Amino acid sequence: MTDADGADEAFTPTDPQQACFEAGIKFGSLYHQFAGTPVSPASARSLERAMSEAIENQPHCEAVRVDVLDERVRDAIDHGAGYTELTGSLMEVEMRIGYGDVAVETRMEMEDGYPLMKLVSVSEGDS
């Protein structure tokens, strides 16, 4: 992946690029670490908190907010099982990543019935 003049070694992403990369890592981590977790309205609060605090451990991750949507969890539970498994359609997630001067806001929300992870803002400097 490097050519003769070593261009590859010299590559340095811009701060906004690195910040967006970091933001994506956190989202993928959160989703695939916790998807499948047994969840009920009674256990939703502790799961929200653990997800936030776990991902906030990762570098450049300033804040994570997870809302497990009790109404949707209830709808997903039937047969008296009393619980379901966490998927993207049962939660809303917002994150703030900081890298250098750059702040990135991301959000997971439903679009056409599908959970979509998206960049909400990328801002440099003190704005």
Place this chain on the structure above:
Amino acid sequence: MTDADGADEAFTPTDPQQACFEAGIKFGSLYHQFAGTPVSPASARSLERAMSEAIENQPHCEAVRVDVLDERVRDAIDHGAGYTELTGSLMEVEMRIGYGDVAVETRMEMEDGYPLMKLVSVSEGDS
């Protein structure tokens, strides 16, 4: 897997067998759902609670206690990363499963430097 006289259809595990099977399911679930989660002493309490409450949702699971071992977490953190990833050597787990008349106690503990999931007791009736 069934033979001509349909013996397989007729198979019914004993309550202790089913209880031990259920206990194993909970252990495997807990371990492989949460192993790899970013963890620090600061986030350990919320993770313990979420793990317990998540697995207690599963059928026949009466109680789950998870202790993330802060001292070991601290030892596993270096390079100033501030966090590590959850593995079996960083926690102790105890569970109580009930199936019919049978109560099963299980524990994950270190043995020869390896985390081992084991049956601590299988008791029937009111004992």
Place this chain on the structure above:
Amino acid sequence: MTDADGADEAFTPTDPQQACFEAGIKFGSLYHQFAGTPVSPASARSLERAMSEAIENQPHCEAVRVDVLDERVRDAIDHGAGYTELTGSLMEVEMRIGYGDVAVETRMEMEDGYPLMKLVSVSEGDS
């Protein structure tokens, strides 16, 4: 959990109990390790094989067969996304566990629209 007369130390599960516990561990591990994996008919074969070979690494696990059900995967895919996430309703699983003289067969199958992990047989000796 141990009392003065050390009763707890003395507990040894029977081979069938331990075999059923081991069988449960494998099932919970397989399910919660791989649930959530992006899957399509094109990637289903490699996922089946990786799941089998991964869990067969675990102690006392003699054989694992995973069938990802292409028809159901196709039904779960829409919006042109081209893939879905693995859940219990998209696969069938069979396992054989051996512990001492005991062989345990397990199967995950749909029951009332829900994936259910069950003990299919527990047999001792040379049968």
Place this chain on the structure above:
Amino acid sequence: MTDADGADEAFTPTDPQQACFEAGIKFGSLYHQFAGTPVSPASARSLERAMSEAIENQPHCEAVRVDVLDERVRDAIDHGAGYTELTGSLMEVEMRIGYGDVAVETRMEMEDGYPLMKLVSVSEGDS
């Protein structure tokens, strides 16, 4: 997160920003979906392939290469267990993401004894 003049609604990331975000998502997904999987030299090939094909299902993901490092896997196995659990130090990963005109190359490699996910190149146009 939106202010009175609806500035937030109007935000559109640049293609390089979105491409880097997508690249991060794939890395976080791959890592946290598969970390913890039981692995041995014998099962490493099927796991590599399943990881690649699973993540290549995700949007904008053009190619994923996973190398499980047999030598390190062997070193991580002891006690005759015959397997270990997948972590970042046991594999090398390269990915290519395409978004619009932008191609992003990423790599996970060891740095100071730690696995680090990094952007290797971000290039626009036909270059």
